[in-house]
Amino acid sequence: MPEGKIVKALSGFYYVLTADGKITQCRGRGVFRKNKITPLVGDSVVFQAENDQEGYIMDVLPRKNELVRPPIANIDQAILVFSAMEPEFSTVLLDRFLVLIESKGVSPLICISKMDLLDEDAKLLGFADYYRSIGYEVLLTSTKEPEQLKEILPYLKEKSSVIAGQSGVGKSSLLNVLRPELELKTDNISSHLGRGKHTTRHVELMEINNGFVADTPGFSSLEFLEMEAEDVKDCFPEFVEKSHDCKFRGCTHLKEPKCAVKAAVEKEEIASYRYKHYVSFVEEIKDRKPRY
Template sequence: MPEGKIVKALSGFYYVLTADGHITQCRGRGVFRKNKITPLVGDMVVFQADNDQEGYILEVLSRKNELVRPPIANIDQAILVFSAMEPEFSTVLLDRFLVLIESKEVTPLICISKMDLLEEDEKLMGFADYYREIGYEVIMTSTKEPEQLKQILPYLKDKTSVIAGQSGVGKSSLLNVLRPELELKTDDISSHLGRGKHTTRHVELMEINDGFVADTPGFSSLEFLEMSAEEVKECFPEFVSISDQCKFRECTHLKEPKCAVKAAVEAEEIAPFRYKHYVSFVEEIKDRKPRY
C-alpha cells in the first residue's frame, strides 16, 4: 500500500502527498472514529487508491508529537512570530508559547517582525539578547525588507515548521515574501479591537526550501490543558541548566530552601520577568478545575 504525508485537511477530505509528488484526495475509514483517532495534517499515513484522484486512509503511522489547536502532527520547528509594534511585543505571551512548544519537544525559532515600525529600542534588544543567551534562535525581520525575511529560509530546509503567534503580527505576510505565488490573504490590525483580523481558515502544509511550512488559523487556545505543574520547570531551559545545583532533587523552584534557580533570579543571572511568568503559569495550572 502507498504511504504519504497529509498536507491539507478540509471538509472531511485529506490531501495526501506521496514521495513522487502526487497528491491524492482521501477520506478516512470509519475505523478512525471507532478508535478515536483523527488524521491530522502532518501525519504519515498508509492509504488505498482505486484511481489517481481518490482514495481512503487505512492507517495513521506513529506520531512524534501533535498539537491540538491548531490540529497538526509531526512538527520539527515552531516559528513564533511576534511584532515589535502593533501589537506591542509581549514577553508573557511569548513565554506562554515557548512553554507550550517546549512541552511538545518542538524547536522554537523566535521571529520579531515589523522592526520597521520601531526606532532602535534598547528594551526590545535586551529581551532578544536574553532569549539568545538561554539558547533560543532570535531573528529580526520586516516585511518592508524582503531580504531580511529570507534569512529564515535556511531554518526551513528539510523540516516541517508551523508558524505561530498572535493575530496581526504578519504571519501570512511572511509566507507571501517567502513564496509570493501563494498570494495569501492578509488583513490589517482591527482599529476597534486592537488586534489582527483572522485570515487563515484551515491548516495546510506548503513546500518551501525543501521543507514544509504550515500556515495555520493560529493558536485558538493557549491554555496548559495537557500539562502538569511539575512539567513547567522543564520548559525553561535556563532553569534546567542549573537545577542540579538545587538542594532538593525534585525542587519546584518555588518555596524550597537553597534553590539555585531562585538564587540566580536574585542575582539577576536569570531574568526576573521569566521567573515571574513561571510562577504565574504554575499557579494557573494548580488553580485549574479538574476535567471529568
C-alpha cells in the same frame, strides 16, 4: 498500499502528498471515528487509492508529536512570530508559546516581525538578547526588507515547521515573501479591537526550501490543558541549567530553601519576568478544575 503525508485537511477530506509529488484526495475510514482517531495535517499515512485522484486513508502511522492548537502532527520546529508593534510585543505570551512548544519536544525559532515600525527600542533588543542567551534562535525581521526575511530559509530546510503566533503579527505576510506565488490573504490590525483579523482558515503544509511549512489560524490564548504543574520547570532552559545546583533534587523553585534558580533571579542571572511567568503558569495549572 502507498504511503504519503497529509498536507491539508478541509471539510472532511485529507489531501495526501506522495514521494513522487502527487496529491490524492482521501476520506478517513469509519474505523477512525470508531477508535477516536483523527488524522492530522503532518501525519504519515497508508492509503488506498480508488483512482488517480481519490482514495481512503487506511492507517495513521505513529506520530512523534502532535499539537492541539494548531491541530498538526510530526513537527520539528515552531516559528513563533511576534510583532515589535501592532500588536505590541508580549513576553508573557511568548513564554506561554515557548512552554507549550518545549513540552512537545519541538524546537522553537523566535521571529520578531515589523521591526520597521520601531525607530530604536533598546528594551525590545534586550529581550531578544536574553532569549538568545538562554539558547533560543531569534530573528529580527521586516516585510519591508525581503532580503532580511529570507534569512529564515536555512532554518526551514528539510524540516516540518509550523508558523504560529497572534493574529495580525505577520505570519501570512512572512509566507508571502518566502513564496510570493501563494498570494495569501492578509488584513490590517483592527483599530477598534487592537488585534488582527483571522486570515488563515485552516492548517496547510506548503513546500518551501526542501521542507514543509504550515500556515495556521491565528489565535490569542493558550491553555496548559495537557501539562502538569511539575512539568513546567523543565520548559525553562535557564532553570534546567541552574537546577543542578539546587539543594533538593526535584526542586520546584518555588518554596524550597537553597534554590539555585531563585538565587539566580536575585542575582539577575535569570530574568525576573521569566520567573514571574513561571510562577503564574504553575499556579494556573494548579487552579485548573479537574477533568472527569
